[in-house]
Amino acid sequence: xxxxxxxxxxxxxxxxxxxxxxxxxxxxxxxxxxxxxxxxxxxxxxxxxxxxxxxxxxxxxxxxxxxxxxxxxxxxxxxxxxxxxxxxxxxxxxxxxxxxxxxxxxxxxxxxxxxxxxxxxxxxxxxxxxxxxxxxxxxxxxxxxxxxxxxxxxxxxxxxxxxxxxxxxxxxxxxxxxxxxxxxxxxxxxxxxxxxxxxxxxxxxxxxxxxxxxxxxxxxxxxxxxxxxxxxxxxxxxxxxxxxxxxxxxxxxxxxxxxxxxxxxxxxxxxxxxxxxxxxxxxxxxxxxxxxxxxxxxxxxxxxxxxxxxxxxxxxxxxxxxxxxxxxxxxxxxxxxxxxxxxxxxxxxxxxxxxxxxxxxxxxxxxxxxxxxxxxxxxxxxxxxxxxxxxxxxxx
Amino acid sequence: xxxxxxxxxxxxxxxxxxxxxxxxxxxxxxxxxxxxxxxxxxxxxxxxxxxxxxxxxxxxxxxxxxxxxxxxxxxxxxxxxxxxxxxxxxxxxxxxxxxxxxxxxxxxxxxxxxxxxxxxxxxxxxxxxxxxxxxxxxxxxxxxxxxxxxxxxxxxxxxxxxxxxxxxxxxxxxxxxxxxxxxxxxxxxxxxxxxxxxxxxxxxxxxxxxxxxxxxxxxxxxxxxxxxxxxxxxxxxxxxxxxxxxxxxxxxxxxxxxxxxxxxxxxxxxxxxxxxxxxxxxxxxxxxxxxxxxxxxxxxxxxxxxxxxxxxxxxxxxxxxxxxxxxxxxxxxxxxxxxxxxxxxxxxxxxxxxxxxxxxxxxxxxxxxxxxxxxxxxxxxxxxxxxxxxxxxxxx
Numbered sequence: 001x002x003x004x005x006x007x008x009x010x011x012x013x014x015x016x017x018x019x020x021x022x023x024x025x026x027x028x029x030x031x032x033x034x035x036x037x038x039x040x041x042x043x044x045x046x047x048x049x050x051x052x053x054x055x056x057x058x059x060x061x062x063x064x065x066x067x068x069x070x071x072x073x074x075x076x077x078x079x080x081x082x083x084x085x086x087x088x089x090x091x092x093x094x095x096x097x098x099x100x101x102x103x104x105x106x107x108x109x110x111x112x113x114x115x116x117x118x119x120x121x122x123x124x125x126x127x128x129x130x131x132x133x134x135x136x137x138x139x140x141x142x143x144x145x146x147x148x149x150x151x152x153x154x155x156x157x158x159x160x161x162x163x164x165x166x167x168x169x170x171x172x173x174x175x176x177x178x179x180x181x182x183x184x185x186x187x188x189x190x191x192x193x194x195x196x197x198x199x200x201x202x203x204x205x206x207x208x209x210x211x212x213x214x215x216x217x218x219x220x221x222x223x224x225x226x227x228x229x230x231x232x233x234x235x236x237x238x239x240x241x242x243x244x245x246x247x248x249x250x251x252x253x254x255x256x257x258x259x260x261x262x263x264x265x266x267x268x269x270x271x272x273x274x275x276x277x278x279x280x281x282x283x284x285x286x287x288x289x290x291x292x293x294x295x296x297x298x299x300x301x302x303x304x305x306x307x308x309x310x311x312x313x314x315x316x317x318x319x320x321x322x323x324x325x326x327x328x329x330x331x332x333x334x335x336x337x338x339x340x341x342x343x344x345x346x347x348x349x350x351x352x353x354x355x356x357x358x359x360x361x362x363x364x365x366x367x368x369x370x371x372x373x374x375x376x377x378x379x380x381x382x383x384x385x386x387x388x389x390x391x392x393x394x395x396x
Numbered sequence: 397x398x399x400x401x402x403x404x405x406x407x408x409x410x411x412x413x414x415x416x417x418x419x420x421x422x423x424x425x426x427x428x429x430x431x432x433x434x435x436x437x438x439x440x441x442x443x444x445x446x447x448x449x450x451x452x453x454x455x456x457x458x459x460x461x462x463x464x465x466x467x468x469x470x471x472x473x474x475x476x477x478x479x480x481x482x483x484x485x486x487x488x489x490x491x492x493x494x495x496x497x498x499x500x501x502x503x504x505x506x507x508x509x510x511x512x513x514x515x516x517x518x519x520x521x522x523x524x525x526x527x528x529x530x531x532x533x534x535x536x537x538x539x540x541x542x543x544x545x546x547x548x549x550x551x552x553x554x555x556x557x558x559x560x561x562x563x564x565x566x567x568x569x570x571x572x573x574x575x576x577x578x579x580x581x582x583x584x585x586x587x588x589x590x591x592x593x594x595x596x597x598x599x600x601x602x603x604x605x606x607x608x609x610x611x612x613x614x615x616x617x618x619x620x621x622x623x624x625x626x627x628x629x630x631x632x633x634x635x636x637x638x639x640x641x642x643x644x645x646x647x648x649x650x651x652x653x654x655x656x657x658x659x660x661x662x663x664x665x666x667x668x669x670x671x672x673x674x675x676x677x678x679x680x681x682x683x684x685x686x687x688x689x690x691x692x693x694x695x696x697x698x699x700x701x702x703x704x705x706x707x708x709x710x711x712x713x714x715x716x717x718x719x720x721x722x723x724x725x726x727x728x729x730x731x732x733x734x735x736x737x738x739x740x741x742x743x744x745x746x747x748x749x750x751x752x753x754x755x756x757x758x759x760x761x762x763x764x765x766x767x768x769x770x771x772x773x774x775x776x777x778x779x780x781x782x783x784x785x786x787x788x789x790x791x792x
Contacts, residue, residue, distance in 0.1 A: 264660030
């Protein structure tokens with residue numbers, strides 16, 4: 001037990017002195033354990049670049065006091081081997097580094113009542129542009145609410161725009177939500193989101209790889225994005241301009257071999273351009289609603305998605321022959337039954353029978369012995385779907 | 397030459413008495429030639445279903461008079477073997493039938509100054525919902541205009557909504573445009589589009605498989621859709637509700653092994669649902685502009701598409717080290733140079749050098765010996781793109 005406690009305290013020290021996601025540290029710790037790495041650093045003979053970088057920071061760190069001080073602020077430190085350690089993070093050991101960040105975090109600072117492993121067991125990252133449109137924010141809220149209703153956790157970054165909409169959609173539906181921060185889990189960034197972040201900590205979970213009190217820096221956002229990707233089963237990007245940070249989270253997801261999803265938008269909307277680029281490149285699956293997200297992240301066949309269908313039209317209730325005759329009735333000027341029969345390839349008698357049914361159904365009209373489609377010019381049946389309910393849809 | 401003239405006249409007769417795209421007729425004529433098929437039909441001993449269907453219509457047809465009458469209305473009849481016969485249609489011989497329509501048309505009735513083969517040699521079908529949104533119509537117009545400027549022909553169906561927008565976009569940019577009708581090429585459907593269709597016939601081409609005077613019926617729209625698909629190199633669907641007729645054109649395109657493209661829209665817009673479904677099913681390539689359409693239909697590499705890029709940001713002009721330091725500067729409360737250097741993993745001297753450059757560039761501010769990102773809370777650099785111009789974009 002002594003070794004385990006040492007290992008935890010060593011991880012506290014490394015969390016305090018190292019940079020989140022610095023692969024020189026994370027990779028070494030994943031290989032050798034934190035106690036060993038720390039011992040090596042304390043050895044004044046160690047001459048590596050990392051050792052030089054870190055040694056002078058070591059003096060000031062008292063891991064026991066760190067943990068006490070964190071606990072006073074409602075924070076706990078979760079490390080590999082703990083019951084609540086989320087397995088998903090271990091996959092980072094094998095995922096490619098991005099922008100010189102990567103690897104399994106030495107630990108997670110957590111604030112909130114949920115167990116990390118349980119909270120993320122069924123979870124989806126919902127991320128996107130900070131300068132979201134009303135449209136994007138509404139879609140993110142809807143998707144998060146659908147996930148919440150199915151008891152799936154929404155993981156996001158608490159940023160302006162899509163992140164905020166995603167957390168709010170989940171919270172409003174009383175769903176579990178996890179905010180992953182680039183600063184310390186005791187802080188709030190953006191500062192305007194302090195109330196929301198505190199609410200997430202009250203009912204969900206606020207986590208960070210950075211030590212308590214750590215400031216948000218750009219490089220920490222890049223490291224943070226990999227945690228969002230690694231904690232969730234897949235990532236939905238709702239709006240993302242070209243070169244948006246949300247695409248960085250998508251890259252991490254892809255590197256982890258998990259599903260990247262993208263919500264399309266108007267091609268005239270810059271915040272959707274990055275998503276469209278991903279879908280075009282087949283780097284992301286197009287999704288349009290929470291149900292499609294659930295289908296993509298659930299084991300095959302376990303979430304049944306109803307194919308979108310048009311409402312049943314009057315013609316769906318016709319027999320095949322009646323439809324055949326209807327399809328042969330002119331849309332504008334009328335034609336006599338014989339001519340309709342020729343177009344349909346049916347005898348006059350059968351054509352007349354069908355025309356009577358169609359007339360009773362209000363689908364055709366006649367006058368002076370000529371038949372035409374009722375409201376043909378408006379109903380425009382020519383471009384309606386050719387398939388009835390018993391026929392395959394046109395693209396299948 | 398006699399045989400050729402006979403063949404043409406036989407095709408006129410079959411065009412008049414047969415239904416467009418009736419595969420019992422088109423497949424036979426493609427195999428045996430029209431003169432042979434017609435001869436067989438005229439043989440009173442022929443007892444097939446098709447013969448019985450057609451024989452009683454034969455008496456009234458005089459192909460010579462048909463051609464004269466058509467010529468008076470500005471129509472010509474183009475058949476396989478003619479110089480201007482578009483090769484693209486021959487692919488219909490091998491494409492699967494859809495909704496009991498299919499095969500190579502026995503001929504094309506054409507109205508307009510363009511040669512059919514030349515007009516469609518570089519052409520794209522732009523189709524979609526008749527109940528288009530303002531958004532969809534604007535995008536269709538834009539795409540058609542881009543195609544026109546590159547001297548590509550827009551093929552469409554002259555219907556309300558997207559079709560109309562596509563023809564207009566092409567016409568307004570003085571591009572070649574081809575309208576394929578379900579009724580006779582001398583008629584106009586929808587009737588409200590008579591002026592536009594006549595304008596297309598003045599400067600472009602109006603074509604139909606149906607004989608002059610033929611009424612538009614639903615079944616003829618299904619047959620017509622296959623010609624739109626077969627004349628063009630690929631099909632763009634701009635808006636299409638689930639079960640929309642535009643999806644029928646997309647199915648024909650797919651059956652011909654040509655490229656189907658779809659323009660996304662808001663997921664909240666029903667007229668985009670059919671397009672999203674196609675893209676999700678990987679039945680269509682997502683496109684967002686005319687340039688992407690041209691890239692998809694051009695031989696590989698012959699149309700260079702610029703990757704969408706965000707405008708150059710101030711950080712793009714920094715050296716790698718300066719960016720490294722900038723990324724380590726806190727966004728909210730400041731930090732001293734030593735602390736920034738630790739985060740960046742650089743010596744104090746190098747950090748200070750870089751901070752001076754960043755300060756001159758207006759990217760960081762300092763006071764009381766502490767540095768922070770200028771407007772950090774607003775600029776929100778954490779989620780901006782990590783890549784500079786010399787680095788790969790985040791998803792590649």
